[in-house]
Amino acid sequence: MKGEFPDSIIDEEAYSRFDQRDTVFGKIHEDRDAPFYHQSMYDQIDQVIDRKKGYSSFHLARALGGWSVYDYFTEAFRVRRPNDSNNIMNKPVLNPPEDDPNTMTRELKLSALTYGAGAVGITEVDPRWVYSADRDGNPLEDHLSYDYAVVMIVPMDSEMIQTSPKLPAATASAISYSRMAFLISCLAEYIRRLGFEALPMGNNGGLSIPLAVDAGLGRLGRNGLLINSDLGSCLKICKVFTNMNLVEDEPLTPPLSESCRTCTLCSEACEVDAISEKPAPTNEVACPSNNKGIKRWPVDHYSCYQFWIENGSDCSSCVAACPHTPQTTRK
Numbered sequence: 001m002k003g004e005f006p007d008s009i010i011d012e013e014a015y016s017r018f019d020q021r022d023t024v025f026g027k028i029h030e031d032r033d034a035p036f037y038h039q040s041m042y043d044q045i046d047q048v049i050d051r052k053k054g055y056s057s058f059h060l061a062r063a064l065g066g067w068s069v070y071d072y073f074t075e076a077f078r079v080r081r082p083n084d085s086n087n088i089m090n091k092p093v094l095n096p097p098e099d100d101p102n103t104m105t106r107e108l109k110l111s112a113l114t115y116g117a118g119a120v121g122i123t124e125v126d127p128r129w130v131y132s133a134d135r136d137g138n139p140l141e142d143h144l145s146y147d148y149a150v151v152m153i154v155p156m157d158s159e160m161i162q163t164s165p166k167l168p169a170a171t172a173s174a175i176s177y178s179r180m181a182f183l184i185s186c187l188a189e190y191i192r193r194l195g196f197e198a199l200p201m202g203n204n205g206g207l208s209i210p211l212a213v214d215a216g217l218g219r220l221g222r223n224g225l226l227i228n229s230d231l232g233s234c235l236k237i238c239k240v241f242t243n244m245n246l247v248e249d250e251p252l253t254p255p256l257s258e259s260c261r262t263c264t265l266c267s268e269a270c271e272v273d274a275i276s277e278k279p280a281p282t283n284e285v286a287c288p289s290n291n292k293g294i295k296r297w298p299v300d301h302y303s304c305y306q307f308w309i310e311n312g313s314d315c316s317s318c319v320a321a322c323p324h325t326p327q328t329t330r331k
Helices: 004-009 024-030 057-066 068-072 101-114 141-145 167-193 208-214 265-269 301-311 317-321
Strands: 119-124 148-155 198-201 235-242
Touching (some): 024 301, 057 167, 068 167, 101 119, 101 148, 119 208, 148 167, 167 235, 208 235, 265 317
Antiparallel strands (some): 148 235, 198 235
């Protein structure tokens, strides 16, 4: 189990495993007291569509199209491979040529990069980062049976992100989610074909950012997102849990981004003041969707999501404002 990240910012007496129903996206359908109960971020789109630059019907259609693989290819998130296939060929389950952890790790990472990961890291599964229950209330104790998390980041198009909160930025986010589904599906199938178990996940299953920090992919930023050395927070995170015998990566230290202590550009860019401007991280929470017992800059996810509803779509202005975000990620 990793020590540097949790030991330095976790209050073990206050912290407990997070229930996915307590995230903003869980509160939408579960919490009648939430100010956005049963409200989709598209509910007010008719008030902005075709009325402002960057909010045309074509922009919206492109954003919605970008979600297609993530939304409809639900088998990408299953613990078992689909029963139905478009391929008429019988495909074998292989035995790895050797069980050396270094070889297995090298080949696994090569596969992840081949399938489109911007970067990949490996960490032991820390039980604290596994959700206690999913959004339907199902306990996730079976997730604790896996040994390693293969954590991958998917770049977003920073030129499109710079248009936030307009719809082209939403398109960049949507496409990255669909790329996540493609990526975890391919990597999970690679692992299964070698005879091992694989559990592919996007935002579900566990807390992606702490897992990414443990896997050495970056640090936690003021905006509540992962700060990667190459991509800033212009990225999405996905992961595959597995029982392959792998080699862990070392986390970066300290776990919180030191540059965020003196930089408040993301706070200034947020139109609803959802991001703390305090120089030092704190154990305080900003809304019911913050887990207790973590020292960080708390983000008011309630205010953030309510802005999404008013905006007619999601927002990445804090990502666009971050000085670590590259000028372009377009290839």
